[in-house]
Amino acid sequence: MADRIFDLFGDELPANWGQRGRPEHVASQQNRNRVSLLVALGWSNARIAAALFITQPTLRKHYFSELKYREVARDRLILNLGMKLWEQVRDGNVGAMKEFQKYLERNDLMTFGQTAPPSQPDKPVKEQKLGKKEAAKVAAHQPDTGSTLGQLMAHRQQVN
Numbered sequence: 001m002a003d004r005i006f007d008l009f010g011d012e013l014p015a016n017w018g019q020r021g022r023p024e025h026v027a028s029q030q031n032r033n034r035v036s037l038l039v040a041l042g043w044s045n046a047r048i049a050a051a052l053f054i055t056q057p058t059l060r061k062h063y064f065s066e067l068k069y070r071e072v073a074r075d076r077l078i079l080n081l082g083m084k085l086w087e088q089v090r091d092g093n094v095g096a097m098k099e100f101q102k103y104l105e106r107n108d109l110m111t112f113g114q115t116a117p118p119s120q121p122d123k124p125v126k127e128q129k130l131g132k133k134e135a136a137k138v139a140a141h142q143p144d145t146g147s148t149l150g151q152l153m154a155h156r157q158q159v160n
Contacts, residue, residue, distance in 0.1 A: 025054050027062040035059070035066045040077035 005013045011030075014023040031052060038048045045067065049059040060067065069076070082103055088096035130138065 025058050025062060032063065032066055035063045036073065037077070039066060039070055040073035042074070 005017065007013055009030075011028050012026065014026055017023050034052065035048060038051065043051075045056050045059055049056045052059065082100075085096050085100045085103055089100050
C-alpha cells in the first residue's frame with residue numbers, strides 16, 4: 001500500500017511514471033464524468049482529447065462507453081439538471097421553483113418544435129444624434145447618386 005503514488009489531483013500515478021516512455025493513461029471516474037459532460041456539450045473527440053491531454057486513440061480506448069452515447073448525452077444532461085432542480089423544489093427552494101418553471105417552459109417549446117419563446121414587440125429604437133464630424137464621416141462613405149458633378153463643385157465652392 002505504501003508504494004502507491006498519487007498526483008496533486010489525487011489520481012494514482014502509473015507504475016512506470018518518471019521512467020522512459022510515456023506512462024499509460026489511467027481512466028479515472030472524474031475523467032469519465034468530464035468526458036460525459038463534454039460529449040453532452042457537443043465537443044468533438046479531438047477537442048475532448050486535447051482538454052484531457054491525451055490522444056484521440058487513447059480517448060476512444062478508455063472512454064468508449066461515454067463516447068457511444070453521443071446522440072442522447074445532451075438529453076441525459078438536461079434530465080440530470082431537471083432532477084436536481086426538482087429535488088430543490090421539493091425541499092422548498094423558491095429560486096429553484098422559478099428556475100424549474102423556466103425549465104418547463106423550455107421543455108414545452110422543444111415539445112412543440114419551437115426554439116425560442118415568442119418575442120414581445122420591441123420598443124422603437126431612437127436614432128442616435130451625430131455631431132458634425134461623425135455626420136461628415138458617414139456622408140463621406142455614402143456616395144451621392146443623384147448629384148451631378150456641377151452640383152458637387154458648386155457645393156464645394158460654397159463651403160470654402
